[in-house]
Amino acid sequence: MPNKKSIGKMIIFLVPLAILYYFLKLRYYEYGSYEKLWLEDGIWEYIQFGFIIIASLIWFLISIKFLKTRNFLFGFLFLLIWLIFLFIGWEEISWWQRIFNITTPDSLIEINKQTEINIHNIGSINENIYIVYRMILIYTSIGWLILLGVKSNSKIKLWDKIRFYLDMIITPWYLIFYFVALYINFWTFGNYAPQDYEWAELLLYMWILIFMVRNYYILQLFIWEKESKITI
Numbered sequence: 001m002p003n004k005k006s007i008g009k010m011i012i013f014l015v016p017l018a019i020l021y022y023f024l025k026l027r028y029y030e031y032g033s034y035e036k037l038w039l040e041d042g043i044w045e046y047i048q049f050g051f052i053i054i055a056s057l058i059w060f061l062i063s064i065k066f067l068k069t070r071n072f073l074f075g076f077l078f079l080l081i082w083l084i085f086l087f088i089g090w091e092e093i094s095w096w097q098r099i100f101n102i103t104t105p106d107s108l109i110e111i112n113k114q115t116e117i118n119i120h121n122i123g124s125i126n127e128n129i130y131i132v133y134r135m136i137l138i139y140t141s142i143g144w145l146i147l148l149g150v151k152s153n154s155k156i157k158l159w160d161k162i163r164f165y166l167d168m169i170i171t172p173w174y175l176i177f178y179f180v181a182l183y184i185n186f187w188t189f190g191n192y193a194p195q196d197y198e199w200a201e202l203l204l205y206m207w208i209l210i211f212m213v214r215n216y217y218i219l220q221l222f223i224w225e226k227e228s229k230i231t232i
Contacts, residue, residue: 048205
């Protein structure tokens with residue numbers, strides 16, 4: 001009989017498929033509703049913002065715990081990534097532009113595809129952002145396979161020493177479907193509306209949040225049990 005941890009992993013594994021089914025069905029059968037769902041300043045945009053900000057706070061807590069254990073390499077690395085997440089969060093809501101009714105400068109209107117105060121919609125940056133997404137896809141697609149290979153190879157004697165760090169940076173198998181939307185958007189041909197990218201980002205931010213909660217849990221176990229084996 002499966003334990004609670006296995007059931008939890010399976011639920012996390014299936015959630016993005018349910019979301020994918022819902023939005024694809026809405027897109028092809030009720031496109032008007034689908035289009036309205038992802039309007040600027042809509043509820044989903046702020047949900048995405050909430051996911052990334054909560055994830056960044058958890059990452060900050062992780063970095064502080066690393067620093068307290070005198071692991072300065074990972075401590076400062078995670079602090080840097082925390083700052084990156086904060087930047088992504090502010091970019092998502094255009095640095096509070098519409099909340100405080102800030103007018104976009106003329107110089108930015110000329111180069112920003114959505115005439116907003118943000119960087120990711122500027123000309124060549126916006127056109128090449130897919131490169132970042134593809135790098136994420138490659139990392140998430142093969143990372144867990146590498147991790148599985150290392151675990152199953154008894155000849156790798158360093159495994160016990162590096163296992164904890166690999167667990168902190170490699171996404172597990174049960175999170176891979178949070179990138180299905182990115183596969184559809186970037187590895188198929190066709191014309192995609194901005195709404196398609198919005199829910200792809202929603203799944204991406206859900207992955208980041210779940211991954212951070214998982215990492216915080218792993219770090220807590222590491223601190224509490226020191227040399228004990230961490231399996232999640």
